[in-house]
Amino acid sequence: MKNEFTLTIYSEDQIRLITKLSSMFLRKQIQILSLNISICEIENIYRHTIVVNESLDTVINLAAQIEKIIEVFKCYYSSNDEIVSKQMVLFKMATEVFLTNANMESLLRENDLKVSEIEREYVILQTVGRDEEMKQLTEKLKGFGLIEFVMSSRIALLKSSEGFCVEI
Numbered sequence: 001m002k003n004e005f006t007l008t009i010y011s012e013d014q015i016r017l018i019t020k021l022s023s024m025f026l027r028k029q030i031q032i033l034s035l036n037i038s039i040c041e042i043e044n045i046y047r048h049t050i051v052v053n054e055s056l057d058t059v060i061n062l063a064a065q066i067e068k069i070i071e072v073f074k075c076y077y078s079s080n081d082e083i084v085s086k087q088m089v090l091f092k093m094a095t096e097v098f099l100t101n102a103n104m105e106s107l108l109r110e111n112d113l114k115v116s117e118i119e120r121e122y123v124i125l126q127t128v129g130r131d132e133e134m135k136q137l138t139e140k141l142k143g144f145g146l147i148e149f150v151m152s153s154r155i156a157l158l159k160s161s162e163g164f165c166v167e168i
Contacts, residue, residue, distance in 0.1 A: 004033070005059045006078050006085065006156050009048040010040065013071040017048065020069055030054060030062070034087075036153035045073070051154050078158060085156035089134045089149060090116065091125040097145040098123040104144065111137050122147060 011017045014037050025032055034051035052059065059077045066075040095118065098104055107113065108125075117124040127137065131154065138149055 007050040034153040
């Protein structure tokens with residue numbers, strides 16, 4: 001049975017690794033749901049966060065193969081209940097709708113929406129949350145005349161680990 005898993009990869013080289021990972025995922029026909037690359041707590045080391053929807057056996061095999069790549073120090077795989085994860089979302093709405101709708105204030109408070117920018121034609125709202133929460137909020141805002149939105153890739157930390165730097 002397929003479930004959502006987050007792979008956390010620590011590497012020293014991000015450009016060559018992206019090429020190797022993309023060809024590996026393509027060969028195995030594994031779709032990447034989310035990809036984030038950032039610096040991490042160790043100097044000159046990068047953290048790659050990749051979200052996939054696969055079986056546990058496939059993810060275990062994939063993580064083992066990723067660790068064999070020369071640039072990779074470690075690859076963790078985690079289910080959603082083993083990590084703390086967030087995504088940021090920006091929403092664009094018509095200023096007129098934003099200012100005249102009586103329910104907008106309660107929607108802002110209930111969903112921790114912050115006004116990022118106000119222009120004559122549009123308002124940009126931002127919030128941070130989990131994937132499902134953001135999808136539900138997007139559906140709510142469609143009823144308020146949502147013009148467009150963009151969601152960042154997932155960032156995640158393991159709940160149970162002390163961190164990668166403890167292991168090296």
